[in-house]
Amino acid sequence: MKNLKLKKTEKTLIITINRPDELNALNSALINELDDVFSNNRDDNNISSVIITGAGSKSFVAGADIKEMANFSSSAAAAYSSHGIELFNNIESYSKPVIAAINGYALGGGLELALSCHIRYISKNAILGLPEVSLGLIPGFGGTQRLRSIVGLGIAIEMITSAKHINSDEALRIGLANKICNDVLEESLLLCQKISLNSPMAIKTAIQSIILGKNANYYDSFDIENNLFSQLFTSSDTKEGIDAFLEKRKPKFKN
């Protein structure tokens, strides 16, 4: 792939956004490539989690490619935005945990990509923000909705209308980041190792319950959880997990 580097460790797929000269800005070709990766590996039982990071030490992703947007008509902007929204929805509903390993700038579309990931680990030098209004734009890859649901209405409106950049301490304080890391990739891989010990079927079901429930009516969300919980009792993984506990041994999950 031209704009992505892919690497599989034991059970983790590492996707590196690879346009370091443009601080890994997202252009249409790159969005197509990410789309392919998330469509093709959806049911890959050999991976239990995914890490997305940026090439170089300066930037995760500095936003959508401003040069590419310069001559957009309104209809081209609509197609571009809906393609990004569709991809980021696919990432959010992915069946395995997706970790954004944020190594520097995560701005505009870059922060929107990170917001669609399930977990955000950030480096000490990370700078996060949705600065689109400073370009006369608004976030167009789902950022107005996802930032609000993660940090709340007040902080989302403050960040988006001021276009301000926030540092790693502030990002952690407002719940935008899970953790500040000395080595963001190494610590993400350690988390992936822990994830890989658990039942892939239960992990997939937990993500489904959280994401479907997030978008449902409050009381309907408990029905979603109840249905998914009960479905697991038809799976051999659940039997294996409970048997292993009762027999005081480590489980061998098969998915």
Ligand code: CAA
């Ligand atoms: N698009 C295209 N190119 C970009 C870019 C972007 N989003 N961000 C950086 N680059 C390019 C620069 O143009 C520059 O290229 P040249 O060497 O060819 O001039 C190169 O990357 C290095 O950038 P800088 O020289 O600007 O580096 P810096 O260290 O001085 O500043 C920065 C770093 C603060 C991140 C600055 O580059 C910046 O503000 N970038 C834009 C951030 C932004 O506004 N993102 C939102 C984009 S709009 C969007 O994302 C819409 C949406 O929701 C869909």
